[in-house]
Amino acid sequence: MRDETSIIGKSLPLIDGYEKVTGRLKYAGDIPPLQRMHYAKVLRSPYAHAKVVHIDTSAAEALPGVSAVITHKDEITGKKKTCNSPWHDFSFNFRGPMISQEVCYVGDEVAVVSAIDEDVAKEAIKLIEVEYEELPAIFDMEESIKPGAPQVHPWGPNALDPSVFEWGDIEEGFKEADHIIENRITMGNQQHAPLDRNSCMAHWEGDKVSIWTSTQALFWIRDAVTEFFELSPNKVRVHSTPTGGSFGLWWGNNFMFLAVALARKAKRPVRLILTRDEVMTTVKRREKPLIDAKIGIKKDGTMVSQSYRHLMDNGAYGNKFDPYQSVADIYTTKHGRAEFIGVATNLLPAGCMRGVGDLTLAYAMEQTIDMAAEKIGMDPVEFRLKNHWQTGDICHTSQEVLFAKLLFNKTPEVELTSSGLAECISKGAEKIGWKDKWKGWGKPSSVDGHKIRGVGMGISTHISGLAFFGFNGITLKVNPDGTMVLTTGIGRMGQGGDTTQAMVAAEVMGVELEDINVVDGDTEVVGHTMVTFGSNGMHMVSRATKAAAEHAKEQLLEFAAKELEANPEDLDIKNRRIYVKGTEDVGIELKELMSKPIYEYLAAPEVIGSASKGVEFHKAGKMMMADFAEIEIDTRTAQMKVIKFVAYHDSGTVVNPAVCENQVAGGYYQSMGLCTTENLVFDDETGAILNPNFMDYKVVGPMDMPDPEIYFGEVYDEDGPFGAKGIGEGVTCAVPIAISSAVYNALGVRIDPPMTPEKILDALKSKGR
Amino acid sequence: MINLKINGKEHNLDVEADVPLVWVLRDYLGLNAVKFGCGIAVCGACTVHVDNKPVRSCVVPVGSLKDKQITTLEGVESDIAAKIKKAWLDLQVPQCGYCQPGQIMSVINLLETNPNPDDADIDDAMSGNLCRCGTYLKIREAIHVAAESIK
Numbered sequence: 001m002r003d004e005t006s007i008i009g010k011s012l013p014l015i016d017g018y019e020k021v022t023g024r025l026k027y028a029g030d031i032p033p034l035q036r037m038h039y040a041k042v043l044r045s046p047y048a049h050a051k052v053v054h055i056d057t058s059a060a061e062a063l064p065g066v067s068a069v070i071t072h073k074d075e076i077t078g079k080k081k082t083c084n085s086p087w088h089d090f091s092f093n094f095r096g097p098m099i100s101q102e103v104c105y106v107g108d109e110v111a112v113v114s115a116i117d118e119d120v121a122k123e124a125i126k127l128i129e130v131e132y133e134e135l136p137a138i139f140d141m142e143e144s145i146k147p148g149a150p151q152v153h154p155w156g157p158n159a160l161d162p163s164v165f166e167w168g169d170i171e172e173g174f175k176e177a178d179h180i181i182e183n184r185i186t187m188g189n190q191q192h193a194p195l196d197r198n199s200c201m202a203h204w205e206g207d208k209v210s211i212w213t214s215t216q217a218l219f220w221i222r223d224a225v226t227e228f229f230e231l232s233p234n235k236v237r238v239h240s241t242p243t244g245g246s247f248g249l250w251w252g253n254n255f256m257f258l259a260v261a262l263a264r265k266a267k268r269p270v271r272l273i274l275t276r277d278e279v280m281t282t283v284k285r286r287e288k289p290l291i292d293a294k295i296g297i298k299k300d301g302t303m304v305s306q307s308y309r310h311l312m313d314n315g316a317y318g319n320k321f322d323p324y325q326s327v328a329d330i331y332t333t334k335h336g337r338a339e340f341i342g343v344a345t346n347l348l349p350a351g352c353m354r355g356v357g358d359l360t361l362a363y364a365m366e367q368t369i370d371m372a373a374e375k376i377g378m379d380p381v382e383f384r385l386k387n388h389w390q391t392g393d394i395c396h397t398s399q400e401v402l403f404a405k406l407l408f409n410k411t412p413e414v415e416l417t418s419s420g421l422a423e424c425i426s427k428g429a430e431k432i433g434w435k436d437k438w439k440g441w442g443k444p445s446s447v448d449g450h451k452i453r454g455v456g457m458g459i460s461t462h463i464s465g466l467a468f469f470g471f472n473g474i475t476l477k478v479n480p481d482g483t484m485v486l487t488t489g490i491g492r493m494g495q496g497g498d499t500t501q502a503m504v505a506a507e508v509m510g511v512e513l514e515d516i517n518v519v520d521g522d523t524e525v526v527g528h529t530m531v532t533f534g535s536n537g538m539h540m541v542s543r544a545t546k547a548a549a550e551h552a553k554e555q556l557l558e559f560a561a562k563e564l565e566a567n568p569e570d571l572d573i574k575n576r577r578i579y580v581k582g583t584e585d586v587g588i589e590l591k592e593l594m595s596k597p598i599y600e601y602l603a604a605p606e607v608i609g610s611a612s613k614g615v616e617f618h619k620a621g622k623m624m625m626a627d628f629a630e631i632e633i634d635t636r637t638a639q640m641k642v643i644k645f646v647a648y649h650d651s652g653t654v655v656n657p658a659v660c661e662n663q664v665a666g667g668y669y670q671s672m673g674l675c676t677t678e679n680l681v682f683d684d685e686t687g688a689i690l691n692p693n694f695m696d697y698k699v700v701g702p703m704d705m706p707d708p709e710i711y712f713g714e715v716y717d718e719d720g721p722f723g724a725k726g727i728g729e730g731v732t733c734a735v736p737i738a739i740s741s742a743v744y745n746a747l748g749v750r751i752d753p754p755m756t757p758e759k760i761l762d763a764l765k766s767k768g769r
Numbered sequence: 770m771i772n773l774k775i776n777g778k779e780h781n782l783d784v785e786a787d788v789p790l791v792w793v794l795r796d797y798l799g800l801n802a803v804k805f806g807c808g809i810a811v812c813g814a815c816t817v818h819v820d821n822k823p824v825r826s827c828v829v830p831v832g833s834l835k836d837k838q839i840t841t842l843e844g845v846e847s848d849i850a851a852k853i854k855k856a857w858l859d860l861q862v863p864q865c866g867y868c869q870p871g872q873i874m875s876v877i878n879l880l881e882t883n884p885n886p887d888d889a890d891i892d893d894a895m896s897g898n899l900c901r902c903g904t905y906l907k908i909r910e911a912i913h914v915a916a917e918s919i920k
Contacts, residue, residue, distance in 0.1 A: 195868050195901055
């Protein structure tokens with residue numbers, strides 16, 4: 001049921017907007033240095049795979065101004081000796097020791113130094129003598145999983161055990177099919193490329209360590225440090241600041257451990273800020289996919305079976321092997337199989353980036369779906385309307401199903417709570433002018449001299465959080481003047497999560513958004529909050545925010561009931577005033593209630609609402625999206641440009657339209673980068689990244705693409721607070737599908753991202769153009 | 770010692786002449802609205818004004834700034850700047866916010882020199898300011914709104 005709301009649904013300004021437009025918002029690198037603080041620099045491996053057979057740090061240690069040097073000899077190992085474990089590890093690139101004697105990619109840590117300033121630390125790094133013994137390196141996923149392939153790292157096998165999902169009878173399913181379509185896709189290597197740089201400052205006082213870092217994973221970093229350094233959570237305090245863009249880059253990473261270990265050894269605060277080059281070559285990238293897809297359809301376009309084998313390049317220390325976000329479920333089929341295999345290579349570790357899983361697998365599915373539709377001469381819009389996922393369908397490949405199996409050996413069913421795909425597909429098609437522009441498979445919508453235009457479309461989905469991210473503990477405290485303090489561990493990476501959580505609290509409390517002050521980013525102050533990724537903020541964290549506000553409201557109404565000589569059930573709050581329902585002129589201002597002494601106590605009331613809520617996983621609210629693109633290819637230059645882009649998305653109730661539009665636009669620009677110019681280039685011989693800067697790794701600039709047209713479906717998710725689902729990640733997922741499909745229709749050739757002029761030129765040549 | 774005029778005040782700083790301006794502003798003076806992004810004048814996060822013109826402070830050595838007026842977002846007090854910030858807030862331009870001080874410094878110069886920019890003028894002025902969150906759509910809108918409010 002749709003709620004009557006006065007705050008939810010309005011484009012209210014960001015609560016930290018003023019700090020952002022004045023440059024006063026402090027990212028980790030802006031936090032003033034602590035007294036006696038030193039600066040760290042890392043010595044990194046020039047080899048993709050090697051053993052450090054000799055290392056001499058004596059000259060570095062003797063350099064005036066150097067406070068500590070750490071190498072593999074310090075044997076900082078933590079409890080865990082393998083990276084062959086499920087992804088719910090707190091730390092993303094967990095390997096055995098913090099610094100290993102065996103380095104496994106170009107850029108891997110060999111030594112780390114702290115010194116009085118960065119220049120001295122750099123000088124000290126140069127004084128470290130290292131002798132390496134080179135080991136065989138593997139850069140290719142398929143090579144890596146061949147029997148007898150050299151081992152990528154000493155911390156587990158090259159391929160993690162596959163996770164497999166099966167429903168119905170896949171063999172039978174393909175027998176039932178009139179047509180079977182098989183396809184293989186891959187993509188380039190996208191990097192998160194935020195403008196800010198990863199930074200961590202650590203300081204030990206006795207046996208207690210405090211960390212300041214930009215992150216959306218406050219509690220996972222606390223838990224990672226707790227586990228790695230074998231400390232009590234009482235001895236680890238993490239302060240998180242907003243991130244200067246994240247997109248998945250800013251959670252548990254080894255460089256944070258380096259700062260913590262150095263600060264302990266140097267006995268003083270230490271700050272490590274990565275260079276631009278290090279941000280791009282030593283933290284992580286999006287997993288590169290290699291996917292074999294197979295789809296069975298009936299002559300009338302009914303899908304009967306689907307199977308996928310998804311290899312993902314984890315690089316040296318990435319540890320994903322799971323199905324991400326139920327992506328194989330965009331289409332409902334009786335029979336299906338999905339297999340996911342994480343593969344190690346001696347390359348930069350890979351992991352989550354915005355839209356992870358859905359972006360790659362949906363791309364493979366959707367290209368194959370297009371081929372299937374072409375086979376029977378069916379319009380892609382029609383095909384999708386016939387087969388798409390619907391409310392009440394089962395999430396066969398849910399990560400939660402996988403975790404239930406791993407942790408409890410159970411295989412539960414997870415049900416989809418809402419799907420706006422029908423609306424998004426049909427209305428999006430109208431907005432792009434599909435009926436006029438679609439001319440058939442592999443046929444341009446128009447040709448004007450050397451300019452060929454094509455249209456394409458695609459659909460995808462994404463989770464709105466995952467239950468196993470944990471409980472959310474939220475408090476809402478009411479001040480004597482009726483203003484309120486919300487404590488939450490929600491991350492702040494530009495998605496406006498602090499604003500939208502405050503909107504939820506303000507809505508329940510009947511006050512204005514400006515009345516809510518959000519306190520975040522301190523593990524000793526706020527309750528455990530899910531790491532802010534997987535788009536869980538609005539759909540999952542808000543449940544606790546709403547419950548905490550309801551708890552506070554209950555207390556307020558009880559105090560007001562005494563004052564007004566009424567029953568609490570007969571009262572409500574609106575416009576900062578508590579009133580008797582039905583006789584609204586009887587009431588009391590919130591400010592008056594909160595500042596007025598109560599006779600029995602001779603003191604004014606104190607109100608603190610709190611809630612700690614987990615999320616039951618048997619129901620899943622997932623965001624849905626249908627994207628449509630019209631592109632133009634210039635046959636003289638082989639350049640592709642976007643003419644029109646329509647994003648029609650279902651995120652349930654749109655809590656703050658301006659915030660949500662920003663998310664959709666951002667996802668579009670980032671995925672357009674993946675489609676065109678963004679690709680980390682690895683040297684074939686050495687495995688080194690050749691373009692770790694914004695000149696050679698080109699993110700989309702303001703003049704590169706037209707702005708997208710953004711629409712939201714009218715969907716109310718019964719399971720989500722105020723009907724809302726997530727938004728931040730899925731916005732990237734359908735973009736490459738729509739673009740690639742439009743390029744196919746313009747040229748008659750399928751090209752995988754990045755769709756560079758070279759590939760387009762080859763396609764043009766192959767068609768004799 | 771190098772003498773620099775920053776945000777209307779003179780500073781005598783013990784710094785080498787080849788140090789890029791961005792580090793002097795951030796590390797010596799704590800002017801953190803100036804952000805380091807790429808270090809090669811590609812992203813625009815470090816944009817400041819030198820004699821009222823936008824420059825990328827990551828590639829300007831402080832030794833080249835004798836007698837020049839350097840202005841960071843902290844030091845901008847014009848009515849135009851206030852209107853731009855208001856438009857930025859009203860239209861909810863920022864996402865993560867990291868590039869926004871640089872974006873706003875470019876816009877201030879644009880509207881000071883061209884109160885009536887069309888889309889092509891905006892593209893010209895803003896092409897060197899990257900935003901990884903993709904706020905371009907809102908930036909264009911907000912520049913038009915700010916220009917309108919200044920009239």
